[in-house]
Amino acid sequence: AQTVTQSQPEMSVQEAETVTLSCTYDTSESDYYLFWYKQPPSRQMILVIRQEAYKQQNATENRFSVNFQKAAKSFSLKISDSQLGDAAMYFCAYRRAQGGSEKLVFGKGMKLTVNP
Amino acid sequence: DAGVIQSPRHEVTEMGQEVTLRCKPISGHNSLFWYRQTMMRGLELLIYFNNNVPIDDSGMPEDRFSAKMPNASFSTLKIQPSEPRDSAVYFCASSFRTSGGPPDTQYFGPGTRLTVL
Numbered sequence: 001a002q003t004v005t006q007s008q009p010e011m012s013v014q015e016a017e018t019v020t021l022s023c024t025y026d027t028s029e030s031d032y033y034l035f036w037y038k039q040p041p042s043r044q045m046i047l048v049i050r051q052e053a054y055k056q057q058n059a060t061e062n063r064f065s066v067n068f069q070k071a072a073k074s075f076s077l078k079i080s081d082s083q084l085g086d087a088a089m090y091f092c093a094y095r096r097a098q099g100g101s102e103k104l105v106f107g108k109g110m111k112l113t114v115n116p
Numbered sequence: 117d118a119g120v121i122q123s124p125r126h127e128v129t130e131m132g133q134e135v136t137l138r139c140k141p142i143s144g145h146n147s148l149f150w151y152r153q154t155m156m157r158g159l160e161l162l163i164y165f166n167n168n169v170p171i172d173d174s175g176m177p178e179d180r181f182s183a184k185m186p187n188a189s190f191s192t193l194k195i196q197p198s199e200p201r202d203s204a205v206y207f208c209a210s211s212f213r214t215s216g217g218p219p220d221t222q223y224f225g226p227g228t229r230l231t232v233l
Binding site: 035037042043044045046047050091095101102103104106107108109 | 147149151158159160161164166171172174175205207209211213219221222223224226227229
């Protein structure tokens with residue numbers, strides 16, 4: 001079974017600085033998708049970024065980028081120029097690409113605090 | 117465009133009562149997912165449907181839980197009888213999947229916070 005691990009339960013960053021959130025996963029599949037979701041206090045789950053395992057290029061979305069290391073099964077999220085609105089729980093998630101269940105397997109999450 | 121719609125947003129009930137949670141997926145999406153979020157277990161899939169057919173219900177905790185999707189625009193998750201340990205946030209999500217193709221990104225609703233006293 002696939003597992004996703006977020007080893008840091010909490011992190012803090014100063015506004016305008018850069019922070020990196022770590023995530024590791026375990027799978028025997030060769031093709032899959034990885035996601036970072038953000039959950040602010042409103043509890044809405046918001047997609048931040050998505051990475052397809054067969055793509056070597058790291059995904060980027062404005063201030064958000066990932067460092068995808070397939071061999072190491074590592075998928076970290078970098079937030080540049082942190083803003084107060086980035087404060088939230090962040091969840092790393094895995095999903096198979098083909099066949100089997102479409103379910104997302106989530107990590108336990110990490111709480112990010114942004115200090116003014 | 118409207119996102120995934122869930123109702124109610126909050127539900128407080130007493131142990132033993134029946135609870136029904138409702139979800140309207142994004143128009144055009146053909147996969148619908150029910151997730152549960154608790155402090156102890158995090159986010160976990162309960163069940164999902166593709167083209168209104170249940171595909172994976174391995175996460176449904178026990179017979180007290182049931183889910184239906186009578187049409188492409190509506191799904192319910194029912195708990196009968198409810199117990200205090202069912203207290204959680206229940207999310208509905210939807211996505212689009214072409215026949216034979218990979219599933220698309222899942223988009224989540226705002227969730228229903230259920231409290232069973």
